[in-house]
Amino acid sequence: MSAALRIENVSVSFGGVSALDEVSADFPQGKIIGIIGPNGAGKTTLLNVICQMSPPDKGEVFLGERRLTGMKPNQVAALGLRRTFQASQLFAGMTVLENMMTGLHLMSTTGLFGAVFRTRRMRDEEAEMRRRAMEALDYVGFAHFAHRPGNALSFGQQRIVEIARTLIYEPKVVLLDEPAVGLSVNRVAELDALLRRIRDERGVTLVMIEHVIRLVMEVSDHIVVLSSGRKIAEGDPSAVRNDPTVVEAYLGHQAHA
Amino acid sequence: MRALLGKKAFLVLLFGTLLLLPFGANKYYVFAANLVMLYIILALGLNLLIGFAGQLAFANAAMYGIGAYGTGLLMKHFALPYWLSAPAGVVIAMAAGTLLALPALRLSGIYLALTTLAFAQFTFWVMTHWTSVTFGAGGFVPPPIDFAPLPINQEQGIYYLSWVAALLLYIVAKNAMESPIGRAFVAIRDRDVAAQSLGVDLFRYKALAFAMSGFYAGVAGALYCGMLGFVGPESFDLLQMVMHKGAVVLGGMGSVLGAVIGGTLLTVILELVKEFKFSIEIAFGGLLMLFVLFQPTGLVVFVKRWLPGWEERLHHAEDDGAERAPVAADGESRPQTQAGD
Structure with a gap:
């Protein structure tokens, strides 16, 4: 089993406080990987390090064989690593369709010249982006929202569009930062189904931070547990669930007493 | 009826009037109409930068001045013809504008506003005080232009x-904003x-936004x-920027139409x-305060709401609140059920 994403001995500290301490992990290709841990465990920091939004003090991140450390986030995106955010990040000044088309930004090869003169190639590319954006909206069942402004959707709908926007340009690995936060129970179930579908139909590797433990345990193939910046356990959901170190990290020492 | 009220009709009417005006109107009206066209160009350029790309920069009047001074001084000092000095002035203004993209990479909002304001005040100071080159506060008269x-x-x-x-610059702005470039600008502005x-x-598109607005101001x-x-410095002071x-x-x-x-x-x-x-x-x-x-989203939003045929591809965030309400009807408008862990 080859690793789609690999982190090696990653350490990060903020003003002397260690957020991540020598964390290493392999994220297998085509699987859903859950990263869990109590508040302050360093989950979001790990995501930011992987997509190079905050550089690690030490350690390396690899996407397949490519070393990502030191790249800019947009370069990492161009290699096929995408992410979603905790708060909704739809572009409010665009329609849902335009949001999706922005997800295809890297597909565009026309510069200012092509845009100003509306060259044949530019118009063909725009038409192709529009077609693919509609197709992707259809995939998540949101085609009827195409021409609404991004901020006209509900929180949960925005979240789904954001995930669709992240997935539209055939990524290899997608990082999901708490995709279920603020969603109703029904929507969590929908999300669950969507994530599985993406894994099975598109072969995308999904790395997910999540507080909704039920969702993580249900959809993940592999789980990494962080606590106080260190990796304390790793394995399939049932193994992790019964790991005494994990139980202790979540519930504290008194759980044993 | 629809076609008569649409944006095309408005643009044809506006540019048609401006085209024919010199045949009937007196000198003053011709001057005012020429000023109208300059302000259309200035507003188009500044809107690309602050309205689309969301970069709160305050150096537009400075770049306008650099374009005017560059053109005039090249004619005055080196006796260059207008058809050479004007493009040179535009290039200088565009270069100055692009330079401002450097602070914009690290700064945003009020900090970028202050930095660019400092640049504008510095430019104004140079125009006023570097007398041997710029002729100082009194300004100068460039040689007449021969057509x-x-x-x-x-x-x-x-x-x-x-x-x-x-x-042409209206068409350039419109086409650029209805392309991946426009989406990149708005994406940077919004998130x-x-x-x-x-x-x-980010660097590439911020630099492009600053360069384009510098180009427009330079023209x-x-x-x-x-x-x-x-050409004199008082035409390019802070009031000019605010205008x-x-x-x-x-x-x-x-909105590209809004700028027009x-x-x-x-x-x-x-x-x-x-x-x-x-x-x-x-x-x-008073007008600005009102x-x-x-x-805050401008007149164009009124027009879009009441007249048919004014749709633009990339619309501003707040411009259709009316459409917003009915969509969020699946009972989860704001974060609520955070199923516990």
Whole structure:
């Protein structure tokens, strides 16, 4: 089993406080990987390090064989690593369709010249982006929202569009930062189904931070547990669930007493 | 009916009127109409930067001045013809504008505003104090511009040059904003971190936005130099910057058509109240306050709401609140059920 994403001995500290301490992990290709841990465990920091939004003090991140450390986030995106955010990040000044088309930004090869003169190639590319954006909206069942402004959707709908926007340009690995936060129970179930579908139909590797433990345990193939910046356990959901170190990290020492 | 009220009809009417005006109107009206076209160009350029790309920069008047000074001084000191000095002035203004993209990479909002304001004040200081080159506070008169072999004088030549420039630059702005470039600008304005995570190169597009607005301001400056036949620092002070900003706010942030409306209306209103001393500042200040308080998205939003055929591809965030309510009807408008862990 080859690793789609690999982190090696990653350490990060903020003003002397260690957020991540020598964390290493392999994220297998085509699987859903859950990263869990109590508040302050360093989950979001790990995501930011992987997509190079905050550089690690030490350690390396690899996407397949490519070393990502030191790249800019947009370069990492161009290699096929995408992410979603905790708060909704739809572009409010665009329609849902335009949001999706922005997800295809890297597909565009026309510069200012092509845009100003509306060259044949530019118009063909725009038409192709529009077609693919509609197709992707259809995939998540949101085609009827195409021409609404991004901020006209509900929180949960925005979240789904954001995930669709992240997935539209055939990524290899997608990082999901708490995709279920603020969603109703029904929507969590929908999300669950969507994530599985993406894994099975598109072969995308999904790395997910999540507080909704039920969702993580249900959809993940592999789980990494962080606590106080260190990796304390790793394995399939049932193994992790019964790991005494994990139980202790979540519930504290008194759980044993 | 629909076609008569649409944006195409408005643009044909506006540019048609401007094209024919010199045949009937007196010198003053021709001058005012020329000014209208310069402000359309200035508002278009500034709107690309602040309205679309969301970069709160305050150096537009400085770049306008650099365009005018560059053009005029090259004619005055080196006796270059206008057709050489004007493009050179535009290139200098565009270079200065692009330079401002460097601080914009690290700064945003009020900090970027202050940095660019400092740049503008520095430019103004150079215009006023580097007397041996810029002729100081009194300004200078560039040599007359010869349009031979065309059978037109300087006034007519600059007028039609401005007409062509305004029309072309409107098309450039419109086409650029209806392309991946426009989406990249708006993405950076709305959510720069998310934009970057989708592969948008922040530096490249910020630099492009600054360069484009520098280019527009430079073109307006080069034309201004020829139109007025005089260049002095007081034309490019802080009030001038606020006027450009006013034109954008009046017409509509993040709307190419809005910039055309704003540039036109601002010039017309200010020319109308010009006869009363100090009234420009008062009328202008009042107008700006009214708009910031009650219609921050500009006039174009009114027009879009009431007239058919004014749709633009990238619309501003707040421009259709009416459409917003019915969609969020699946019972989860805001974060609520955070199933516990």
